Amino acid sequence: DTEVTQTPKHLVMGMTNKKSLKCEQHMGHRAMYWYKQKAKKPPELMFVYSYEKLSINESVPSRFSPECPNSSLLNLHLHALQPEDSALYLCASSQGGAGQFFGPGTRLTVL
């Protein structure tokens, strides 16, 4: 299985809602990532988990809260988001230098 899956594909939420994005991989990769991508721009790194521990937080606002329940799963909990947080949220996983494998993303719209 060489796939990273993400749910949901699309999400529309109000600024007072709480929602979660989910990511799963079964490649045995020990590093997992959350990225935010605006249209036609490269992805911006948000969080890195290495061996289920948060190793990098790129100064992301606290309204984004990551969680790694086990080595295959990665969640991103969303609360009190702003319209400027609307973007494509991508999950990726990797093992060593052979590249990061990305999921299809969740298209988030904050109203």
Next chain:
Amino acid sequence: GEDVEQSLFLSVREGDSSVINCTYTDSSSTYLYWYKQEPGAGLQLLTYIFSNMDMKQDQRLTVLLNKKDKHLSLRIADTQTGDSAIYFCAAVTKDSNYQLIWGAGTKLIIKP
């Protein structure tokens, strides 16, 4: 720190070869990658090259690495309409702990 640059657009005729170029600044870059992103989709890892290699070929894709000039290229032979996408170059360095440093992306436009 590392800086990765690409031109923003490339237009080629269907059936011709496409060559997408990328330059980087950090000579300690260890791995260099090419990703493809089609509209509305995630990022697909196309290929990568380790810094001790000069060339890598995989079917229609050829990657060339010139370490002296810090220049990376991706050649797509017999370009098809399905190759229309944004292509991102990315690098990792000794100090980046496998974090990717991204170029801005090159939009490949295919003319019939």
